[in-house]
Amino acid sequence: MAVQEFLTQARALCGEAHVAGAAEIEPRYLQPARYGAGQAAAWARPGDAAQAAALLALARRHGLRVVPQGAHTGLVRAATPQDARRDLVLSTERLREVFELDELDRTLRVSAGWRLSEINERLAPLGLWFPIDLSADPSVGGMLSHNTGGTRMLRYGDVRANTLGLVVLPAETLGHDGPLRLGQGLQKDNSALALQQLFIGASGSLGLIVEATLKLSPLPRQRAVALLAPRDTAAVLPLYQAAMARWGSLVSAFEGLSREALAAGLHGQDLSRWFRGRLPEYALLIELGSELPRQQLDLAQLLQVGLEEDLACGLLSDAVLEADEAVWALRHRISEGLRAQGTVIGLDLSLPRRHFMALRERGRAWLAAHWPQARLADFGHLGDGGLHFNVLWPREAGPLAPGQDLALRQAVYAMVAELGGSISAEHGVGPQLAQAYRAHWQGLNPALLAWSGRLQSLFDPERQMGLAEWGLEAMTD
Numbered sequence: 007m008a009v010q011e012f013l014t015q016a017r018a019l020c021g022e023a024h025v026a027g028a029a030e031i032e033p034r035y036l037q038p039a040r041y042g043a044g045q046a047a048a049w050a051r052p053g054d055a056a057q058a059a060a061l062l063a064l065a066r067r068h069g070l071r072v073v074p075q076g077a078h079t080g081l082v083r084a085a086t087p088q089d090a091r092r093d094l095v096l097s098t099e100r101l102r103e104v105f106e107l108d109e110l111d112r113t114l115r116v117s118a119g120w121r122l123s124e125i126n127e128r129l130a131p132l133g134l135w136f137p138i139d140l141s142a143d144p145s146v147g148g149m150l151s152h153n154t155g156g157t158r159m160l161r162y163g164d165v166r167a168n169t170l171g172l173v174v175l176p177a178e179t180l181g182h183d184g185p186l187r188l189g190q191g192l193q194k195d196n197s198a199l200a201l202q203q204l205f206i207g208a209s210g211s212l213g214l215i216v217e218a219t220l221k222l223s224p225l226p227r228q229r230a231v232a233l234l235a236p237r238d239t240a241a242v243l244p245l246y247q248a249a250m251a252r253w254g255s256l257v258s259a260f261e262g263l264s265r266e267a268l269a270a271g272l273h274g275q276d277l278s279r280w281f282r283g284r285l286p287e288y289a290l291l292i293e294l295g296s297e298l299p300r301q302q303l304d305l306a307q308l309l310q311v312g313l314e315e316d317l318a319c320g321l322l323s324d325a326v327l328e329a330d331e332a333v334w335a336l337r338h339r340i341s342e343g344l345r346a347q348g349t350v351i352g353l354d355l356s357l358p359r360r361h362f363m364a365l366r367e368r369g370r371a372w373l374a375a376h377w378p379q380a381r382l383a384d385f386g387h388l389g390d391g392g393l394h395f396n397v398l399w400p401r402e403a404g405p406l407a408p409g410q411d412l413a414l415r416q417a418v419y420a421m422v423a424e425l426g427g428s429i430s431a432e433h434g435v436g437p438q439l440a441q442a443y444r445a446h447w448q449g450l451n452p453a454l455l456a457w458s459g460r461l462q463s464l465f466d467p468e469r470q471m472g473l474a475e476w477g478l479e480a481m482t483d
């Protein structure tokens with residue numbers, strides 16, 4: 007009944023075409039990029055920030071939990087509704103009223119519903135971009151709420167590092183009537199507490215982001231890419247150090263790829279083009295980028311000369327040069343290639359670089375002892391410590407046993423805690439991680455959890471916003 011009343015009032019607010027009850031919700035709003043579909047009581051797509059504010063108030067009055075949803079490309083189910091009786095999917099697709107560029111400050115004020123690709127297509131003719139780069143096409147609000155990293159984080163930082171201000175609708179209005187502006191979009195500003203930082207990475211749990219002021223970067227005029235075969239895994243970190251010492255901030259990506267991941271990315275291709283058909287145990291993707299034109303600084307030449315030094319000193323055994331697009335294409339095909347072979351359990355980890363290779367080795371040893379049929383097909387953003395610890399359970403091994411996924415997470419998370427890492431690097435926090443959080447994560451201290459819970463309660467005392475829980479209660483059954 008409450009839902010019927012909500013739907014009637016929401017239709018009057020947003021228009022017939024932009025509100026749906028459970029049975030009429032289009033599948034894409036329920037089906038995430040990975041894992042099974044969710045369920046909801048209602049779906050609504052407000053046309054601007056004022057409608058969004060009214061919709062939040064309406065949802066609160068009817069006791070609905072609001073699940074903000076951008077492009078629905080998140081990987082932890084945080085935008086996928088769960089409860090068929092009380093979840094409202096609030097799609098931000100129509101929050102597009104602001105797109106205001108300041109070329110002198112190199113900032114962009116933009117509504118939360120814009121997609122990354124749309125922003126960068128508009129900025130490219132001006133020689134600017136928002137420097138987050140990934141193989142999905144997220145919304146501004148989704149990127150902020152998961153603090154997205156991506157392949158060029160090493161050079162530019164994550165979304166947090168490239169955000170100068172937000173406009174939010176807090177879950178509980180805290181006595182504030184309209185939207186709350188956090189940060190003035192300035193490069194320097196210490197005039198108030200930087201509360202915008204709390205909303206970045208909060209997985210939509212503190213309120214709805216309706217607008218952001220983003221920091222833009224000059225668009226690189228050239229890039230040079232190589233795929234490297236290190237002498238062995240012991241040479242990987244020395245190669246990283248040599249690259250950073252030699253090229254510094256010109257290094258825009260430094261990715262690691264296990265042989266399994268590489269093979270998945272190259273599936274169906276003529277392998278003779280790549281290391282004469284003998285894939286290394288671990289490969290590296292390096293990219294240099296510069297705003298200077300090639301006539302002033304020849305990156306391809308620079309890369310080749312440096313890599314020849316690495317070959318000469320024995321750190322490197324082979325390199326594929328001048329195949330920039332093909333190299334990135336194979337990198338972006340890995341996830342899809344792995345899923346074609348069986349079930350993938352993906353852990354989004356982050357480690358101090360010095361422990362990066364050690365975690366791989368420990369994980370591999372654990373798999374050999376406990377799950378000999380499984381294969382470790384890890385890859386990731388080695389340059390920023392991000393490791394996609396993907397375990398491939400091949401189709402021919404049959405279905406996973408109940409609890410098998412959790413046993414793996416338990417073992418790997420214990421290793422991560424011991425090595426001072428994180429179990430959520432760049433994909434955010436959501437229900438996909440909740441069970442593992444509750445059961446096995448020892449890396450967070452109780453005081454931090456207690457403060458996080460208190461803050462969440464301040465913004466959202468009734469827990470009517472988002473699916474992430476940050477407090478101690480999230481850790482206990």
Ligand SMILES: Cc1cc2nc3c(=O)[nH]c(=O)nc-3n(C[C@H](O)[C@H](O)[C@H](O)COP(=O)(O)OP(=O)(O)OC[C@H]3O[C@@H](n4cnc5c(N)ncnc54)[C@H](O)[C@@H]3O)c2cc1C
Pocket residue numbers: 039073074075076077078079080081084085098118139140141142143144145146147148149150151152153154155156157208209210211213214215216341432433434436472
């Ligand atoms: C093929 C593929 C590759 C990917 N590669 C990477 C990668 O390299 N690096 C990386 O970091 N991520 C990656 N991702 C994950 C994903 O793209 C990012 O997490 C992305 O930022 C999510 O944005 P979205 O608009 O799709 O958000 P959604 O999935 O719609 O939502 C994500 C979270 O944000 C919340 N939210 C959405 N909009 C708002 C708003 N306006 N206000 C408040 N909360 C909001 C949701 O409730 C949810 O908690 C990848 C995903 C795919 C499918």
